[in-house]
Amino acid sequence: MARRELTVLAGGTVYDPANQIDGRVMDLWMELGRMIAPPSSRELEESTVRRIDATGYVVMPGGVDMHSHIAGPKVNLARRMRPEDKRQTTPVERHLSHHRATRSGSTGSVPSTFATGYLYSGLGYTTAFDAAIAPLAARHAHEEFRDTPLIDKGFFILLGNNHYALSQIAKGEQERLKAFAGWILEAAGAYAIKVVNPGGVEAWKSGMGNIHSLDEPLPHIGCTARQVVRGLAQAAMDLGLPHPIHVHCNNLGLPGNFNTTLATMEALEGRKAHFTHIQFHSYGGKTGDQSTFCSKTAELAEWFNNHPEITVDVGQVMFGETTSMTGDGPLGYFLHKVTGRRWTSADTELEAGCGIVPITYREKKMVHALQWAIGLEWYLLAQDPWRIAMSTDHPNGGSFLAYPEIIALLMDKGHRDEALKRAHPGILMRSRLAELTREYTLNEIAIITRAAPARMLGLVNKGSLAPGADADITLYQPDHDKRRMFALPRMVIKSGRVVVDDGDILTDEGVPDSTRTWMVRPGFDPGALPDIRKWFESHYTLRFDNYPVEIERLEKIAALSPCGAKKP
């Protein structure tokens, strides 16, 4: 009988909050890419054991980024629009030797695909989700995922401005909406439902401006943002999706938008939902009057703290040069007008919009400093770390490469005070950041960067080191300087294989990658198909049969990982 091949990560200080392990020195065992229980002495006799000494290192599950923009036409348009952004940053160099072959890439705020995989991995992240793919762009997104190594991936599809969804909502056809959602998730090979500025993008594309309140009906379709959010939230629950609807509210970035955010949360009436880049939706003040701009984090956080059905990620703004990219078409135009910088826009028939604008966040600029402060307030005012995930809405608020700096700001009040001193003083009056003394523990950091996002996504095998979980593990060298500690993991293990050792990426792009693309197969009522087909054939410019991604081809580039969705 062939001997089993086991790996033991020995003697590390383990932070595995999903299993209530908070800094315990212990051994972790893995086999065939999964965590296993410690073997018995008999099992050991039949096995070859590879030992990795983790003594003195902090050990956590691999990081999970639940909201990022890393693939698809929007991201690629941004790469094409910004060659100058890449010239100011260090590129990723090609490496070719007998054991390793890694590809080169460009970086900047929107790195190329191989670079994205290496940079995430080098940061100790092993999973990342793209948050905004139009279903019609799904095939493109999957293609980019094929070229994004070392991390597991998945994406959410935009349905909050989809014509078919909107018209079913307007007609009150909830069952048909559910069937449509199930069908289109499968057709796109997607993981969850995303709603961006419900109704607002369609209004903008139709030359009717935007949608600014929950009960304003879309003139030509008749439904309201309230109905869209509610209907899709219900559909996601009825389909048994592992992740509830992922909501980007109306009025992103506008003063006074916290009212809309609160109203959207209330509109769900207890249904589960994830509110993304909540920082961009927590503003007080009056439109057009910057002097009134202020933080409303406290008000929203209070509501959030009392509503366990709601989860959030932050969308932290970090100072520096980045690229704003959004499925919120009218927002892109708004930013173009505000910044006076280049603007790319791309609309997809019957489904979605998109806006891309370069942006520089400056600490001396009041609005930007306040956005930064509001993000930090969210981390510090959210009482339950299991319901808040770290994000910069990469690259919107900043690159994911800023996560170590955010960790340092959260773990060290002194570091935060230093940063506050450099920022525009106006924020002291307009936010409560200065008075918040909370400091995150390592355990809490492990929650908001891996355990919580994995749980919010319903990824039972991620963000955990329990037997059966994926052997995705990061080792950090304990360091007083938390930024340094989290920026340069000592080692990263992906599916049981060491992929980063002291900053070196250990992989061979000459052989197929073993990372996976996560997608759901929730099933749908086939009785709804003829109507969907009829609609499709009268309005799209391609054949119905050419719309779904080819699952057989995807299997070649990524193993499908159906989630625990219930059959309807």
Add this chain to the structure above:
Amino acid sequence: MDPKGNQSTKVSGSGILININQLCISAHALVFRMPSPLPVGFANSLGISQPAICAGCGCLCDDIVLRPQEDNLEVNTRGCVKGQEWFSQTTATGPPALVDGKQVSLAEAIQHAALVLCQANNSLIFGLERITCEAAARVVAMADWLGANLDTTASFNQGPTGLAFQGVGEIACSLGEVRNRADFVVFWGADPDRTHPRHTERYSIHPPGIHVPLGRRGRFVVVVDPEDNQTARQADLWLKPKPGRDFEILWTLRALVQGLDVGNFDEEANGVGIDQLCELAAKMKSCRFGVLFFGQGLMTGTGHHLNADAAVGLAHDINAHTRFYARPLRGAGNPTGSDSVACWQTGYPFGINLARGFPKYNPGEFTTAALLERNEPDAALLVGVKPSDYLSQNHLKSLAGIPWIMVGNVDLKESVSAKVVIRTAPLATATTGTVYRMDDISLPLKAVISSPLASDEEVLAQLEFAILAQLRAGLPAKSGEPV
């Protein structure tokens, strides 16, 4: 846009017949050594209609029907002659692989090609026009391993547009947005009836859409072109400026849209009246959804990227009043897909140099024409492109002076000076993979017949593998490097 400006006209009637011997080298195939015994004949049963995608131009019509018959392939391109040409383009008879003009096995040719490229210090990889995205991904990979210059055909006919996008951004929409919403359509330096024969039928002028239920009658159509223009026959307005005045006129329109004083507009030099432009500007601002398609006519002559800049800038300006888009018309094959692949893998769509171990971008320095004009490359790989479509006599002469490799479904006449020739299955009928429409919408191409020739994707994957192996063999002996 067809770089040769091939003429084609619409004809009625369904299908034409193409002799099957053009599509398969049936009898000859037996005498060649094939890498693996590929079946000769049809992938699917005879007499059954197969849906297909035409890549005869950037429209990528996916409502084509092919019906394999005993000894021919029935093609119904719904009246598009250019589409029929696309499906008949195929290799003339001949061997699958040649080195120095002599027939060899595919494996030998691949080893030779890898050797040529690995020995070069400054190789050029060009083309990627008529290959799938999957094949393009392999080409970009080998450019990276080799540290080569990588350039697509965009540097010849879309380069200006690419530069414009970096200057001002782009305002894009899928063609379905045009069909469903556009009530105002401009073709500038473009003649789709000639270059994209079904564009107006499927997307831009005729089809009824959600917000344009009347189809043609619900749209105002403008053609701006000094040349003879077939599309202009269907237009509501045809402006015929003097050649080379596009820049001037676009900027005047920008000023008019913004309500600025245009000063003294030289009507005679420009060939259009200021009143006409005022009316046009007013129409642009008052439409509900406008789109400007620009073609090759706007992108030739000196400073042409400034023209594309101005067209996109005009669309930007009009967005202060209404929704307005500006899009280039793109040509046959999969140029949009290849640019996309190059861009996601390197960050740049064309004009890339990887010699320093990472991607550098500089159109005019690392683009094919510039490199060949300076006789810089010491080896070249042309893939999925007909050299004479893009390269001048001088370029071809420069190419003939270095060892170069041709991979693709091309006529052997195009590659007489090549050191290695590897001929691949036709994209039109015998290839499976992903291709992109000119509006960035991806479509799944499926092989309808099998070819005795290997696909681009297979050949290029093997070539990448051989290159990696040869490069590694040239490295110092294995040391105690960590695994």
